[in-house]
Amino acid sequence: MWRSLLQRGTACLLQVAAPRFLHQRHLPSICERLPAQRLLHRPPCGTVYFLSQSGTRAYKKDAKSTVECPVSPITVTDIKQYLRSKDVSFHDGYSCLHLPSIFVEPSARRDNFSLFVDKTTGQFLCKDTLVEGSWEDLQDCLEVMQKEEQGFLSPHVLLGYPESVEEQEERERELREVQRIWSSSVPFADLPEDEAQLVKTMFQITKVSNATLKRFGVRLFKPTKSLVFPWFGGPDSSLKGVKLLSAQSTNGDKVTYNEATVPRCNSYYNLFGLPLVGRVDAEVVLTGHELDTLAVSQATGLPSVALPRGASCLPPILLPYLEQFKRVTLWLGGDIRSWEASKIFSRKLGLRRCSLVRPGEYRPCPAVALAQGKNFGHIIKSSIPAAHKSIVSFKQLREDVYGELVNTEQVAGVKWGRFPELNRILKGHRRGELTVFTGPTGSGKTTFISEVALDLCMQGVNTLWGSFEINNVRLAKIMLTQFAMQRLEENLEQYDFWADKFEELPLYFMTFHGQQNIKTVLETMQHAVYLYDINHVIIDNLQFMMGQENLSVDKFAVQDHIIGAFRKFATNSSCHVTLVIHPRKEEDDRELQTASIFGSAKASQEADNVLILQEKKLVTCAGRRSLQVTKNRFDGDVGIFPLDFIKSSLTFAAPVKGKHKLRKVAGKPESEECEVAPKKDEVKKEKATKTTKTPRAVMKGNENTEK
Numbered sequence: 001m002w003r004s005l006l007q008r009g010t011a012c013l014l015q016v017a018a019p020r021f022l023h024q025r026h027l028p029s030i031c032e033r034l035p036a037q038r039l040l041h042r043p044p045c046g047t048v049y050f051l052s053q054s055g056t057r058a059y060k061k062d063a064k065s066t067v068e069c070p071v072s073p074i075t076v077t078d079i080k081q082y083l084r085s086k087d088v089s090f091h092d093g094y095s096c097l098h099l100p101s102i103f104v105e106p107s108a109r110r111d112n113f114s115l116f117v118d119k120t121t122g123q124f125l126c127k128d129t130l131v132e133g134s135w136e137d138l139q140d141c142l143e144v145m146q147k148e149e150q151g152f153l154s155p156h157v158l159l160g161y162p163e164s165v166e167e168q169e170e171r172e173r174e175l176r177e178v179q180r181i182w183s184s185s186v187p188f189a190d191l192p193e194d195e196a197q198l199v200k201t202m203f204q205i206t207k208v209s210n211a212t213l214k215r216f217g218v219r220l221f222k223p224t225k226s227l228v229f230p231w232f233g234g235p236d237s238s239l240k241g242v243k244l245l246s247a248q249s250t251n252g253d254k255v256t257y258n259e260a261t262v263p264r265c266n267s268y269y270n271l272f273g274l275p276l277v278g279r280v281d282a283e284v285v286l287t288g289h290e291l292d293t294l295a296v297s298q299a300t301g302l303p304s305v306a307l308p309r310g311a312s313c314l315p316p317i318l319l320p321y322l323e324q325f326k327r328v329t330l331w332l333g334g335d336i337r338s339w340e341a342s343k344i345f346s347r348k349l350g351l352r353r354c355s356l357v358r359p360g361e362y363r364p365c366p367a368v369a370l371a372q373g374k375n376f377g378h379i380i381k382s383s384i385p386a387a388h389k390s391i392v393s394f395k396q397l398r399e400d401v402y403g404e405l406v407n408t409e410q411v412a413g414v415k416w417g418r419f420p421e422l423n424r425i426l427k428g429h430r431r432g433e434l435t436v437f438t439g440p441t442g443s444g445k446t447t448f449i450s451e452v453a454l455d456l457c458m459q460g461v462n463t464l465w466g467s468f469e470i471n472n473v474r475l476a477k478i479m480l481t482q483f484a485m486q487r488l489e490e491n492l493e494q495y496d497f498w499a500d501k502f503e504e505l506p507l508y509f510m511t512f513h514g515q516q517n518i519k520t521v522l523e524t525m526q527h528a529v530y531l532y533d534i535n536h537v538i539i540d541n542l543q544f545m546m547g548q549e550n551l552s553v554d555k556f557a558v559q560d561h562i563i564g565a566f567r568k569f570a571t572n573s574s575c576h577v578t579l580v581i582h583p584r585k586e587e588d589d590r591e592l593q594t595a596s597i598f599g600s601a602k603a604s605q606e607a608d609n610v611l612i613l614q615e616k617k618l619v620t621c622a623g624r625r626s627l628q629v630t631k632n633r634f635d636g637d638v639g640i641f642p643l644d645f646i647k648s649s650l651t652f653a654a655p656v657k658g659k660h661k662l663r664k665v666a667g668k669p670e671s672e673e674c675e676v677a678p679k680k681d682e683v684k685k686e687k688a689t690k691t692t693k694t695p696r697a698v699m700k701g702n703e704n705t706e707k
């Protein structure tokens with residue numbers, strides 16, 4: 001796919017020294033300057049640090065995982081005004097403005113309006129030539145076109161990013177791999193009927209007909225017994241990639257699926273089913289999986305496309321392909337996560353044309369619905385319009401409440417894999433919440449929160465880091481060590497293995513360092529939520545936003561204001577924000593409390609969760625820390641549990657039982673190692689009935705949960 005040099009994040013740097021519009025002739029001088037500029041201005045995550053140590057490999061250019069604040073945030077009004085001033089006609093679409101493509105000769109234009117400008121970012125894509133770029137690129141192109149009085153521009157007017165030999169080889173290798181898999185896999189129609197049935201049974205798609213599989217071009221790759229879903233795209237509808245799906249039967253009739261894509265998932269942009277959509281189709285069902293799209297298409301005859309990475313994200317680059325539809329039904333799966341994703345995606349798609357299938361007992365994901373013989377027409381008809389009113393009655397909330405009661409586990413959020421005690425107290429990580437995290441200076445806050453966030457990211461939570469204190473390279477190094485769970489300095493031969501796996505994580509970094517303006521940070525976060533469907537933002541730490549605020553105002557009032565802004569962002573963007581805050585005061589002989597953090601009680605109300613990394617009091621051995629949850633708005637459980645620090649992997653783990661005893665915490669039982677304190681209302685009830693729970697009773701309850 002075409003990507004312009006400007007679009008790859010260099011525009012702001014190059015504008016200083018070079019004209020904004022780049023022509024081929026500018027290439028050599030710019031190429032010479034690029035690496036130095038990039039190193040200086042936007043250190044990417046991880047890669048450079050390790051490379052420069054070994055000094056043997058090329059600098060990696062693709063810094064896609066860094067997020068910068070849009071140079072000058074653009075609004076749709078600005079875009080429209082500019083286009084009008086240039087006499088460029090446009091249609092106002094749902095997520096994009098539609099323009100006649102300036103990269104196609106007028107006589108050769110298949111469609112009059114094939115250039116799409118994203119209304120939120122200004123990013124453009126020409127569907128006919130696949131030229132894409134930033135809003136600044138498009139402005140430059142229009143300026144030149146008008147100045148030179150041309151009717152169109154060659155698509156080559158924008159420079160492709162110069163690929164390194166390594167990158168070129170990688171791309172060619174991937175293309176060969178795609179061709180190899182595709183040509184050595186067997187179309188379903190060519191399989192003997194008994195073998196076809198066997199495969200369908202394995203994938204639990206016995207009700208999907210051979211005709212449907214044929215229509216969508218699904219094949220079988222025999223060596224790994226995988227289904228192969230092709231990605232045909234571009235003006236020539238050529239084969240661009242494949243997704244391989246394998247199925248494994250675990251216990252009984254439960255099947256787990258594994259998928260792999262070529263090219264790798266972060267450059268796999270296939271809307272599966274798109275080639276079957278007619279030019280005049282006005283309705284589509286958007287699903288979260290290829291098998292779901294097969295099911296919808298077969299059961300309803302409606303056009304259906306599947307998102308390449310399911311409910312985890314809707315990359316804006318796909319939006320132009322969905323502009324033709326007046327009605328989009330989002331049926332992304334049968335769980336709460338898909339439901340939440342469908343609400344968020346519908347904002348990108350334009351609320352007024354979207355309706356959402358609410359998951360439930362009678363509305364599982366489409367593939368399961370087909371297997372169970374559900375009535376698709378009824379399910380789609382009963383989907384809910386996404387445009388919501390701000391005042392709702394209980395009648396409208398009734399189904400939501402029921403859904404929460406039925407799916408308590410899912411509602412509680414994503415569970416940590418490495419921190420069972422956090423699951424026990426907080427129940428999970430939920431969208432839209434604000435977590436405030438504090439601990440004494442140098443106690444390991446960054447190290448701990450890095451592992452907590454990594455754990456979630458490894459489970460598909462799209463994560464954005466704002467690390468203002470330590471640079472991204474150092475942070476990525478900590479995370480990679482935690483990911484590999486070993487000291488990579490001593491095992492450099494394993495670096496590539498772990499770095500390749502790490503690269504697959506949905507992890508992004510803001511490129512800020514040092515003091516920042518809160519407004520700029522929030523704009524960048526908003527931008528990242530739109531681009532990458534970020535679910536979790538970590539800000540380390542809040543003190544780096546205080547400096548630029550008016551310090552004549554009370555410091556705590558400024559802090560409250562900043563916390564309030566993050567709170568609002570978390571709620572409005574359905575995104576979890578974790579805010580690291582230094583404590584306001586530290587006294588050597590007292591552990592921290594919620595009151596140690598905040599400027600006022602009002603601010604403490606803003607946080608949904610308050611976590612404190614305790615360094616002292618509970619600890620008899622060096623390195624031992626405890627994590628205390630002092631606020632949990634979701635269900636009120638609070639508590640504390642000890643953590644051992646493993647220096648070689650920079651990770652935290654529950655201490656081996658019996659190895660160390662924690663010292664007594666004031667007013668708490670001696671052996672209260674991992675205790676969930678009673679909920680606030682339980683305490684109230686106890687007070688009311690004047691009964692006191694003995695420490696033994698508390699411990700007994702605790703023992704039971706342990707078992």
Ligand SMILES: Nc1ncnc2c1ncn2[C@@H]1O[C@H](COP(=O)(O)OP(=O)(O)OP(=O)(O)O)[C@@H](O)[C@H]1O
Binds near residue numbers: 444445
């Ligand atoms: N439990 C621990 N015991 C001993 N050392 C630790 C522990 N946790 C982290 N460290 C180490 O302590 C150093 C400081 O850790 P880190 O930067 O995470 O602390 P911090 O609380 O974020 O610091 P600051 O207050 O400056 O923001 C790091 O070298 C880290 O590896």
